[in-house]
Amino acid sequence: MRWQILRVTQQAKAGSSVEEDIHFGDTLTIGRGADQAIYLPDLRAALSHCAVTVTGKGRYHVKSLIVAGVRVNGQIVQDADVGAGAVIELGGTRLTLIAPPRDYDGAVEITPMAASEVEDNAQRFIGKLTLSETRLSKRWPSWILFLGVGFFALLLPLLAHYVPAGRPVLDKLPIGSRDTWQAGSLASAHHFFGENCTMCHDGGFATVKDSACKTCHANVGAHADEKRFALGTLGDADCAHCHRDHNGLEALVRADQELCADCHRDLPAREKNANKQLDAADFGTHHPGFMVNLPAWNVDGQFTPIRTALASSDLTENSGLNFPHDLHLAAEGIRGPDGDEVLKCETCHQPEPGGARLRPIDFEANCQRCHRLTYSIREADRQVTHGKPALMKAEIEEFFAREALEGGFNDVNAPTVVRIRRRPGQPITPQERAEALSWSRQQAGQAIDNLFNSNACTYCHTVKTDQLGNLDVAPVRVSGLWFPKARFSHRMHDSMKCEDCHKARESDRSTQVLMPDIDNCRQCHAGEHADDKVPSTCITCHGYHEPRLDLNAQGLPELR
């Protein structure tokens, strides 16, 4: 192999000059040793630093002979296949492998480096010394994060709102759906349309309108009559004033005391003309006594209860019934058909299936076992139907008429026609018939008078006789709902005894009202901020929406 070695030397003034040399051998060895093909007197080169072999036309293989490697084209390598133009740097010398001229197999040009370049290379080990010199940047990650978050958190949800066609896809995205805008879980009843924001929110940048709520909640009553009250004080009857969704499963319904106290603290002063409500702001300290619906009838006989303060000293109930509680609840018992019986409250007052209220007292179920409506000694099991005076009288009259006409009545004072036993089919003369019926009318009249005036009815009822002498029973009705404006559940008060609230054992007249007043409740209940009692807010007992006031209508029908 023939190697052409060109040594370029820098002249001080006349530029450079080139010395040509020829080397024979398979490899071109380079190093500081005297035996090297290219001898470099430089401590930064090893004695035998590297070897170059020809691998083809203008192709070379550079191999480092020491562990330090050799810098080829700026990179430190142990082995490298390179083409013409490759530069080997060794200490202060640059060796350029060039395309061999004709008749040569390989060629190399040796150039000394400038002093400044050698000095620079000595500092080559110094890289970038601060982070700001490196490729790290604060600017483009900032842009990526800003635009990325903006795209997914703002742009995609907005797109879903304004392009309904895209919603099926956009709303299902794991990130970037309108779901990610939800500030909190919806109330449980609203979960079924929770992903469809536009069910409640129709436009952008607008609060939820009442009409959106009323689409489903059409039967909700208003709070008060709009015609009579200035509803502006109720927050324009804005549903969202009290109902705020997106706060988790609870808390859709406002339950705090201030909900009501805001207005009811001085409602009588503000609503002088329309309002009959008293001041109320805290059940424990600022609440009027209870009002009850006292049974009453108007001139036409219709039941029109009177709303009265329970605390009135002259309060008497007028249910039309005489009933002494004390007698029935006597500790030693009361005479019953099977001997003395000790009655308890629940003997008669049975709870309704829900347990909140008690079933109305029913004569057949609760009274008739003892108070039998019998009218004939001979047929002691025969009773009249309770509650229908005309029917009762007819039943008795029919009974005696049949006895008279059938005959065989064993009474010396009775006419003969009534006494003789008549065979079936045996004819009766008109005179006999008149005589028999006259007797039976008299008997029936006695029995009715006995039943109504002496024996049975007057026990409990007021019996009246009109101008024509007809007997009738005064109308009867207990209140049924004493507190129609409030909720009370007997079941919730299971742990209490009846007499804790109702003084029935001491009541000897049915005109006594046994409903407990507010002081009774206040033994256990107090306002929202009570420490030592059951904290009770207004809506513990009272509802807000009046069921009979239609939210969609303008005022009550009778007031329109």
Place this chain on the structure above:
Amino acid sequence: MPMHESIFDASRYRYLWVSLTLSLLAIVLYVWHDPIGVPNGGSWLGYTLGTIGALLILWLMWFGIRKRSYSSRMGTLRGWLSAHVYLGTTLILIAFLHSGFQLGWNIHTLALILMLCVIFSGFFGVYAYVRYPAMMTRNRDSATRQSLLDEIVDLDAQALGLADAVDPKVHAVVLRSIERTQIGGGFQKLMRPDTETDNALDQVKLFMEQREKGAQPGPKKEMSTMFAMVDFLSAGSADNKADALRKLLDVLARKRSLTGRITRDLQLQALMEAWLYVHIPLSFGLLAALSAHVISVFFYW
């Protein structure tokens, strides 16, 4: 005015007091406040604290601009940084009280998480600024970084000369370590110490041990006369070699200590800067999330 003000006690802890007052006020209002249902961002207090928080975030980000406006006369930069740190910390409380401690898988919580990341990266920044400058000064030991680097160049030249006097193998080892030693570079290089000089030192020590084993007197007796002669003649140069080897070890050890100090210096400086590469981009992510949070709340309110 005190002799030395840090970012903590700027203007006699003025911003600490401002932050504590703000925090206390927020806590008192939160406890006193009785919203509809659970405490949330939609109550009047929620909106108030949210507005305060959003304005604080914008103002805290304004620090990046204030930092660059050297001509600004609006307070000292140290005062601004002090306020930045204290009010930024207060923001954690404000944000949680604003939301009533409610979290969820939504962009509102994303904004909170980004905000917390920004604040906690800022905490690291405060730690770095308080701790690292002193560590750097101690580490540099009154030398400048350039003088340390220059000394390494000198040591490299010395090491090569000494290594050459010892053995070609040692020379190659030293050459390799010089070629491979790298100070600085990318982020990873800035954080990692140089090991090339350690390797060279280990190998040179190994060479020395082997050489001492080879020079044990035992085998000498069995040497032939000629070899004994050669050994005798080379005894002088052997002394020189051992001397050079000792010097070489000194030089390499010195270089190792220098590269160690420089890389520690670079490491500390990089740590002082690195958190900003998290703090600033996350701030901008937060800005976007905050905008989305505010807009979405008022879009469907």
